[in-house]
Structures are given as structure tokens and as C-alpha cells.
Amino acid sequence: MKKHVVFFEVVGGTDKGPDGHRADTMPMVKSLEARGWTAEVIFYSDEKKDEIFEQVAKSADAYVSRINPGNLKSEAIYFQMLRDLCEHGVKGMPHPEAMIGYGAKDALVKLRETALVPEDTYAYYDIDSFKENFPKVLKNGERVLKQNRGSTGEGIWRVQLISEIGDASEVPLTATVRCTEAKDNHVEEHDLEAFMTFCEQYIVGENGMLVDMPFLPRIKEGEIRLLMLNKTPVNVVHKKPADSADAFSATLFSGAQYRYDEPEDWADLVHSFMSTLPMITERLGGYDLPLIWTADFILDTDENGNDTYILGEMNCSCVGFTSQLSLSENVADEIISILTQTETVEQ
Incomplete structure (x- = not known):
């Protein structure tokens, strides 16, 4: 094992700080370095993809993608380079097919025959x-x-x-x-x-x-975002839309109020979702779970009048944790754990 991890970023975009990086990227680099590993940030561009591929394939055990595909000229070219790296033995975090499977909105349709998603989706x-x-x-x-x-x-x-x-x-x-x-x-x-x-x-x-x-009208009570670190629930963000008649958006930009809870505070939701993970993984292509990802839920009421949770979407392309940068320590531990387990299996 080389004990080296590459973080991919892209120049520009509204998610960058004064140093040109996402606010949560360098904390992960430093957390890995504190554990005796090396890490670097590479700014991806289509023009340099061949050079980047050669460098990463030669030097890294894994890549961590921190790029919003919307900031790329063509995400297809980027994803193909990631596929090539995975085929060359570099661990994808996430694999590009997982990024597509969990990040695309039609993941909901693939899960339609489950209790997570309404049939008329x-x-x-x-x-x-x-x-x-x-x-x-x-x-x-x-x-x-x-x-x-x-x-x-x-x-x-x-x-x-x-x-x-x-x-x-x-x-x-x-x-x-x-x-x-x-x-x-x-x-x-x-x-x-x-x-x-x-x-x-x-x-x-x-x-x-x-x-x-x-x-789902109960969106007015708030959207519940489950932040996952691979297969471990990290926290729950309760996002309550602004208090106006038409408001249903749970984004900060739209005036929603955020509250950060422990997974234990939402035990029913977490237990229900965790029990469905094997099925979700299978229906979305069978790839390893992403490193950092989210699942957003909206409250609904079943035929017996009980609370139920409906999946609104999942995200995994570049989920941020800028309000809790201390999570970089957990991320570094998880990266090392995944790579150590992978090496053990391959030996």
C-alpha cells in the first residue's frame, strides 16, 4: 500500500474559499497526514486528464472526488477517467457509477417498489x-x-x-x-x-x-437529511422551510432553518433506512457505498395514521460538511479503514 490519497477538485465555482479549495478538503488532507498518510489535491481539467491519470494511477491508493459535476465542461469525460482509474486498481471514493446511481434523481424510480418512494413517482x-x-x-x-x-x-x-x-x-x-x-x-x-x-x-x-x-405537504414540518459516512450514520440535519404560505424549499438560501441532531434522536428513521441499505445498494448497481453521502426524507402519514418517511433524493458527488469540519477526523479514519480492508481481501 502506498498510503497516499488524492482529492480531486476543480478550479472555480461558488463552493470555494479564498485559498481556492472547498472548505472541507484541506481538513481531510491534514487529518490523513496526522495519521501518517500523505494526501494531495489535484485540480482536474479535461485538457490535463491523461497527465492526471498517469500521476494518480502511479502514486495513489484512492481518490476522493470533491467536484460538483455541474462545474465541469463535460462530466462524461471526468467520469471516464475515474472509471479508468478504478480499473487500474485505484479505489474510487466514490466509484463513478455509484456517483451516477446515487446522485441521479431517477434513483427514486429505481426504488419505487419499496416503502421509501411513492408508487406514483x-x-x-x-x-x-x-x-x-x-x-x-x-x-x-x-x-x-x-x-x-x-x-x-x-x-x-x-x-x-x-x-x-x-x-x-x-x-x-x-x-x-x-x-x-x-x-x-x-x-x-x-x-x-x-x-x-x-x-x-x-x-x-x-x-x-x-x-x-x-x-408531500408535511415538508412544511421540515426535511430530514441523514448524513452518511460510508455505512455509518453521522448526524441528522433537520431543515425547516421558511414560514410562509408557498415556501417548501429546505435550502439555506431560501430561508430554511437548520438544526443538527444526533442519529439517536431519529432512531426510527435511522433503523428503517439502515435495514434497507442492502436493497438500495443492489438496486443502484451493486457498487460500494459512497464515502460521504446524504439521504433526504420528508414526513408522510401511512394508512394507519402513523408517521412514515419518504425518500426525496440522495446526493454523493461532493457532499460538504463545512459546518462541522471536525468530521474530517472521522473521514480520514474511514478512508484508512476501507483501504485496509480492501488490501486484506485482495491478499
């Missing part, structure tokens, strides 16, 4: 299927549309039907809908056809898709 990979299905499901109640790209609530819309449509089998394209974007809780009203035409931008292009799921 859909993914639209083409405009025709969106046009055909969305007016039908909107008739049954409020919906949430989520683009696959973006972050901080951009392109996530709560859609409410305003017009009376009687007993029509689907919402007519001329009906008026009230649309609230999670980015900042701003509200727009459109006829359905115009809004759906606007949403076509989310479907076209590389990795374009829209996920369509029912709106």
Missing part, C-alpha cells in the same frame, strides 16, 4: 412521455418536478392546479397552474402548456431528465 427521459403522462397525474393532486441537474433547489418545482376542470380525465393544457421553485420559493402562474414547454429544457441534453413525484 415517474421519470421522463423524453418530451413525449412527459407530455403524455404529466397532465394525467396532475389531475390527482399537487406534484413536484425535479430536474436532474442543478443544485440548491434550482429546477425543482411544486405544481398546483388552480383551474376547475370538472371530471376531465386529465388537466387541459389551457388550465392555470401555480408553480413554486425551491431555489427561492418564488411563485409564477402559467397555463399548463407554457409551463411544460419551459420544463422541456430539463429533459434535453446530457443526462437530461425530469422526476415527477407527489407533493
Whole structure:
């Protein structure tokens, strides 16, 4: 074992501090160094991918990706380099296929036949299927549309039907809908056809898709984010939307209030989620769990009136812990543990 880890970053982006790094990257580097390992940060670019591949393949036991794919010219080129590194024996944290599987919004559809996700959750990979299905499901109640790209609530819309449509089998394209974007809780009203035409931008292009799921009104009580370090729950962030009629966004930018709890404070949720991890891993491709990842839940009520937790999304491409930088110690321990176990298995 080389006892060397590479952290990938990219130049620029709103997630960088004055030193050009994400705030949580250098603490992880220093925590590894304190344990007798070496670590370095490499700024990825497509132009230098071959040079970077040669350097990392030769020197590192593992890479840790700290790049938001939205900050790349083409995430496909970056992911291919990561695949090549994994095939060369460098441990991916995470493997690019896990990054895609857990990070893409259609992970919800792959988990639809479980208690984690409502049955009437859909993914639209083409405009025709969106046009055909969305007016039908909107008739049954409020919906949430989520683009696959973006972050901080951009392109996530709560859609409410305003017009009376009687007993029509689907919402007519001329009906008026009230649309609230999670980015900042701003509200727009459109006829359905115009809004759906606007949403076509989310479907076209590389990795374009829209996920369509029912709106869960108990989001007003707060979104519950479970922060995971590989297979270990680290903490729970309770994110309560701003106290206004239309607000449903749980982002800080939109005015949501955050509270940090211990996993023990949410024992039912944690126990339920942990029991489903083997099934989640299998349905999302069978790859090792990401190093640092999150699962976001919304409270709902089952047919017996009991609380239940619905999975809203998962993230693993560059989950930050800037408000708790001391977690870098736990991350360093986990990296070393994973690599030590991997070496033992391979011997």
C-alpha cells in the first residue's frame, strides 16, 4: 500500500474559499497526514486528464472526488477517467457509477417498489412521455418536478392546479397552474402548456431528465437529511422551510432553518433506512457505498395514521460538511479503514 490519497477538485465555482479549495478538503488532507498518510489535491481539467491519470494511477491508493459535476465542461469525460482509474486498481471514493446511481434523481424510480418512494413517482427521459403522462397525474393532486441537474433547489418545482376542470380525465393544457421553485420559493402562474414547454429544457441534453413525484405537504414540518459516512450514520440535519404560505424549499438560501441532531434522536428513521441499505445498494448497481453521502426524507402519514418517511433524493458527488469540519477526523479514519480492508481481501 502506498498510503497516499488524492482529492480531486476543480478550479472555480461558488463552493470555494479564498485559498481556492472547498472548505472541507484541506481538513481531510491534514487529518490523513496526522495519521501518517500523505494526501494531495489535484485540480482536474479535461485538457490535463491523461497527465492526471498517469500521476494518480502511479502514486495513489484512492481518490476522493470533491467536484460538483455541474462545474465541469463535460462530466462524461471526468467520469471516464475515474472509471479508468478504478480499473487500474485505484479505489474510487466514490466509484463513478455509484456517483451516477446515487446522485441521479431517477434513483427514486429505481426504488419505487419499496416503502421509501411513492408508487406514483415517474421519470421522463423524453418530451413525449412527459407530455403524455404529466397532465394525467396532475389531475390527482399537487406534484413536484425535479430536474436532474442543478443544485440548491434550482429546477425543482411544486405544481398546483388552480383551474376547475370538472371530471376531465386529465388537466387541459389551457388550465392555470401555480408553480413554486425551491431555489427561492418564488411563485409564477402559467397555463399548463407554457409551463411544460419551459420544463422541456430539463429533459434535453446530457443526462437530461425530469422526476415527477407527489407533493408531500408535511415538508412544511421540515426535511430530514441523514448524513452518511460510508455505512455509518453521522448526524441528522433537520431543515425547516421558511414560514410562509408557498415556501417548501429546505435550502439555506431560501430561508430554511437548520438544526443538527444526533442519529439517536431519529432512531426510527435511522433503523428503517439502515435495514434497507442492502436493497438500495443492489438496486443502484451493486457498487460500494459512497464515502460521504446524504439521504433526504420528508414526513408522510401511512394508512394507519402513523408517521412514515419518504425518500426525496440522495446526493454523493461532493457532499460538504463545512459546518462541522471536525468530521474530517472521522473521514480520514474511514478512508484508512476501507483501504485496509480492501488490501486484506485482495491478499
